[in-house]
Amino acid sequence: MRAGAACLLLAALLLPAARAEPSEDAPAAAMRDADYAAGKAALERKDWGEAVRRLQLAAQRDPESADLQNHLGYAHRNLGRMPEALRHYERAIALNPRHRGAHEYIGEAYLMLGDLANAEKHLAALRRICLLPCEEQKELEEAIRQHRLRPQRR
Numbered sequence: 841m842r843a844g845a846a847c848l849l850l851a852a853l854l855l856p857a858a859r860a861e862p863s864e865d866a867p868a869a870a871m872r873d874a875d876y877a878a879g880k881a882a883l884e885r886k887d888w889g890e891a892v893r894r895l896q897l898a899a900q901r902d903p904e905s906a907d908l909q910n911h912l913g914y915a916h917r918n919l920g921r922m923p924e925a926l927r928h929y930e931r932a933i934a935l936n937p938r939h940r941g942a943h944e945y946i947g948e949a950y951l952m953l954g955d956l957a958n959a960e961k962h963l964a965a966l967r968r969i970c971l972l973p974c975e976e977q978k979e980l981e982e983a984i985r986q987h988r989l990r991p992q993r994r
Contacts, residue, residue, distance in 0.1 A: 892912065892916060892919070895915065896912065909931040909932035910932040913945055916928060922953060925945075926949060930946070943969070947959040947966075948979075948980065
């Protein structure tokens with residue numbers, strides 16, 4: 841019995857999995873809500889204002905969606921609205937403390953604000969969450985590495 845379970849676990853780790861964007865917990869949710877789908881499409885087009893508008897409408901109907909909060913944080917961050925971005929990322933993490941995308945994005949937001957200590961805190965969270973290095977962890981590690989290479993302003 842143990843050998844069979846071990847084989848199944850090994851196969852699950854080694855076989856490529858067909859899955860949605862790793863930063864989403866419930867990727868099918870966008871298919872059930874037109875505003876959510878339109879908001880995600882706006883993100884793809886980098887139409888940040890439209891993304892915020894449509895995602896906020898979707899979030900009114902699904903206020904407990906960590907994915908929506910993460911997407912809202914991302915759109916606000918790209919609009920330069922850092923307090924709003926941080927608020928949405930923090931809400932996503934409060935709803936799902938293991939939300940890899942939210943940890944990556946809030947870490948990147950902290951780097952934009954020059955707050956390396958908080959970025960590293962979220963990298964540490966990703967290292968605990970990901971059994972093997974995950975894409976979000978690798979992305980934040982690289983962002984931190986790049987941040988450290990930049991000359992520091994005085």
